[in-house]
Amino acid sequence: MIEELRNLPAPAKLNLFLHVTGRRNDGYHLLETVFDLIDVGDRLTLRVRNDGALIRRDSLPGVTPEQDLTVRAARLLAEETGCRLGVDIAIDKRIPMGAGLGGGSSDAATMLLGLNRLWDLRLTRRQLMRFALRLGADVPFFVFGRTAYATGIGEKLQALPLPPATYVVVAPPVPVSTAVVFSSTGLTRDTKPLTISGLSRESSARRGRNDLEPVVCAAYPAVASALAALKSAARQAGLNADSARMTGSGSCVFLPVPDESVATSIQQDLSRRRNGSAETVGEVFVARSLARHPLSDWAFVPGA
Template sequence: MQIMENAPAKINLCLNVLSKREDGFHEMEMVMTTIDLSDRLTFTIQENDITVDSNSSFMPLDERNIVVKTAQLLKETYHIDAGVHIYIDKIIPIAAGLGGGSSDAAATLRALNQLWKLDLSLEQLAELGERIGSDIPFCVYGQTAYVTGRGEKVKPLPSFPSCWVIVVKPFKGISSWTVFKDLDVDSLPNYSIDQLVHGIEHESFDECIRYVGNALEEKASQQNPRILTVKEKMLEFGAEAALMSGTGPTVFGLTQNLTKAKRIVNGLKGFCKEVYLVRHLN
């Protein structure tokens, strides 16, 4: 038996860091959505073992892989006798702030729930995903949402207003922990998420773009100044809004005009190799 599952990238429309928690993580407040830039995972049932293969040479294929960790957690928690072979067709850039690994893990939870006939709810899958990574609960649901805690508290929202998303990944990746290391929370900007949520609920693209923002952008830009360069070029070429996703270094721009979106893409191809034009997912 074989199942295929899409694992879409996520973007942070707004990201605030509220405080440093006693457990070492940071208390976050975010609005996130998914975009039509997806890894494709194929799951084939086999005897006992969990094995992984991929078209990407930039990820481990052993127990260090987040997909393997996720499958093992599910297998051990529910005492599954069967195994699975997982092939990851990797499209989402790695170490990019797009949640590719988390989305792969979420896709693994959804697919194995079917393949191993576990009949678990999305809420149960999200709780399992939380044990592996902070972004996985959001990726399990895979829709626009208000997200708090360290990422595990997910409140679904209506779909973000229809638009084109220009995604640009500068060459140098960033590890999330390096952005949060020695982070001075009190010095960070704080964006009006309530206003953004209001814009989403009223399907107002113009209101939404006034309130997007990422409190980690300046810190990440110290590691990779190309982030600000790409953002400035996006706005110069006509994007209605542009900001970094997650801990970076990927920058995305938003516009409802396809002609303008194509012009932005053509303008940015001279600055970065990895440039994508996609829609957000409803």
């Protein structure tokens, strides 16, 4: 029996665009987006317990066990499968909270995939995705584990193979509340969906937008400043400034770039602005797309 799984990756995501196309009677918003995994993320270490306890060793300030998605994911699996084992959870947290990068959702998905192996549950991807949806609208995507076109509340996923991509990402030093953004009276909720047939990364970046971006930029000046700086850097590099946009409902903004050298040049330019002037854009890093989640194969495949 496996006793410990160390440094399990929980990759972040970018929304290449994010359209709010309506609202359900239960209050959930209907969305259209393309999710892309990137090679930046958290790391989880899981150690089996024989007493059934579910313990997070490095709790986040202000987050109770009832709110912690990783603990909730473990509890859900234990309850639904009847497993009497427990787990010690340690997370090397690298994805900033409230950034629109899906950190909490990715951690929860990695918990589901990791416990599937640690507790030898032999659950299929379809089963894990059903559990994932009960934890949050973004969690199924991380279990799905591939670049995806998503509709519904984000849970209806269609694989969308795209060429490898490089991004410059700016993380302003402010968390954004998803609930506050989606409850804003200034949010438009009637964007006409795109036609997905033949959609490419380039066309999605050109034709799409993030409908939450104006609301967040109006409420959080640091996000507006970071986005303006990234657009300026794009123009100086001869790139389309309109391809710079916010991801998800959080504070991070990103820019697709043609190669690593351009990415490094823009990163250095924005970092100099952060360190050498009154303008603070936040942490600047380069990220690359991931074709598949690193733990994608940890879902059970019957007959394999």
